[in-house]
Amino acid sequence: MTSFPIFANDLAPLLTLDASSLPSLALMAEHLPCGLTVINDTMHVLICNQRCRQLLGLPSTLFETGPPSFEQIIRFNAERGEYGEGDPDRIVAEWVQLANEHRPHVFERSRPNGIRLEIRGIPLTGGGFVSIYNDITQRNQAIEDSKRYAAYLRTVIESLPQGISVIDEHLNMVLWNKAFFEVLALPESLDRPGVTFEELLWVNANRGEYGPGDPAAQVAQRISLAMQFQPHKFNRTRPDGTELEIVGKPMDVDGQVVGFISTYTDITPYKRAEAAVRHANALMEDAISYSPTYIWELDADGCFVFIKGGEKILGYQAEEMIGNPLSSFLAPEQGIESNAVLSDMKRRRAYKNGELRYQRKDGGIVWVSSNGHPLYDDMDKFIGFRGVDVDITELTQARSELERMAWEDPLTHLANRYRLLDRFELEVDRAHRNRNHLSLLVADIDHFKSINDRFGHLFGDHCLRMVAEKLQQSVRAVDLVSRFGGEEFVVLLPDTNLAGAFKVAEHIRQAIENNPIKHQTPQSSETLKVTISIGIATSLLDQPIQFDDLMGEADEGLYQAKRQGRNRVISLVPPPTT
Ligand SMILES: Nc1nc2c(ncn2[C@@H]2O[C@H](COP(=O)(O)OP(=O)(O)OP(=O)(O)O)[C@@H](O)[C@H]2O)c(=O)[nH]1
Secondary structure (H helix, E strand, O other), rough: OOOOOOOOOHHHHHHHOOOHHHHHHHHHHHHHHEEEEEOOOOOOOEEEEEHHHHHOOOOOHOOOOOEEEEEHHHHHHHHHOOOOOOHHHHHHHHHHHHHHHOEEEEEEEEEEOOOEOOOOEOOOOOOOOOEEEEEEEHHHHHHHHHHHHHHHHHHHHHHOEEEEEEEOOOOEEEEOOHHHHHOOOOOOOHHOOOOHHHHHHHHHOOOOOOOOOOOHHHHHHHHHHOOOOOOEEEEEEOOOOEEEEEEEEEEOEEEEEEEEEEEEEEEOOOOOHHHHHHHHHHHHHHHHOOEEEEEEEEEOOEEEEEEEEHHHHHHHHHHHHHOOOOOEEOOOOHHHHHHHHHHHHHHOOEEEEEEEEEEOOOEEHHHHHEEEEEEEOOOOEEEEEEEEEEEEHHHHHHHHHHHHHHHHHOOOOOOOHHHHHHHHHHHHHHHHHOOOOEEEEEEEOOOOOHHHHHHOOHHHHHHHHHHHHHHHHHOOOOOOOEEEEEEEEEEEEEEHHHHHHHHHHHHHHHHOOOEEEEEEEOOOEEEEOOEEEEEEEEOOOOOOOHHHHHHHHHHHHHHHHHHOOOOEEEEOOOOOOO
């Protein structure tokens, strides 16, 4: 049962201690929510209601032999330790002496069972006194709790980086934290109880925080706004450049506005960070849009989750790529380099300058130099790949063009001598591996000097191209026709013995002889029969094969062919009889 505090002063005037009124008083006392005792001038307990006995834990036996004396009750309590440690006689003496002083008193006492009592006593005229006992355990607990919560709240408010202020419905400042003064740079002199919202407004208005204008008007305007107790949120830039975000909302109790709470956040660092991020983004946008680059991110399944700048290189909008696997955008044919990239991705390894071949939306092929690294989340779980690709299509084309130029004779587009030497090494290995013959033909146009002399160098060049074409047409795809220099051609015949080499050489010779070249000018037209002489050399099985040896032998054959009248095929080794 909760007891409501009832004060002895309230009851004392009602009490007169004549015997006739005692029964009605005792009856009334039983209806009180508090404990009540009435002690007469002889210090005997006349009334001690049930609530009092219950609160004090007094047994009924104490009352069986008539009204106990005040001293008996005190002794009973002292002996059971209600007043703590100590000699009961001494304790009783002290209490009796206090009671005899006949003074109003209020004190609190904690009982051993944890109950906290508030005891108020008021002396009665004519002797004795009335005492009221209230159980204030819960009330004290509530006060303790609210003190504790207030301490928590204060600590929380003081720890916040935002300034916080609370004003009551009369615009008095009732609560604020240190940050409030710091964020608004308010003078310390205002950091005192009783300060009003208006005083703060005046400080701000006078120092120009609200911009140019009449401070009185600025304050009045803000006061009238504040009186509306409407929620608001706005930013204000202070004269020193600090940007504040101010958020306010009304506080109400049972639908009644009782105040207004505002928070003041210095958002300057966020604004600066925001501007820095915007700047970095703009730089990145420019870097991506002005360079042949795009940035991408894949999920753990290899599907695009992000791509920026891909449109200009791959022809797809980001939305067309996001959610689809990288593999679906690759060209069907990839090189060795691409496979290395794909294998690194599979093995979740970072890679640099790897080449990938994409198929553009319009079907074209794009080469990119790709750089990527795996991504992991905070729990170290693999979540995908991120990277930057650079369009190297033009570079790749230029590179292959350069390679072509390095390997090719510009006049006839046949392989040049470097390509021949390179290929020769490969074919030597192959010939050894497969125990095959490797043959070499050296072909030289007959009397080419006189062709040049008669018809000019341009026509000579034309003849060289025509002969090159015929040579190329007369051999297999695996054979390599090269222009070795001047009007001299070398044909490499893999997997070809001397008999085979003779056949090919003879076929070439006849093809050229039987295809005269036309020389036409505006004035005349002439058909010129061009012939070639060919020297042959074939490697021996299980013998080392040297280019210079084979070349020297074939050259010697060519020399003899020239000596023997040209337009013929000669090998130093006797031709096989058919
Ligand atoms: N038009 C043209 N002529 C070239 C080129 N390279 C070499 N020649 C010419 O080819 C001629 C080769 O002549 P020679 O080595 O004397 O031999 P030839 O006249 O063919 O006589 P034989 O080989 O003995 O039948 C020279 O006149 C060179 O200037 C070329 O790229 N274009």
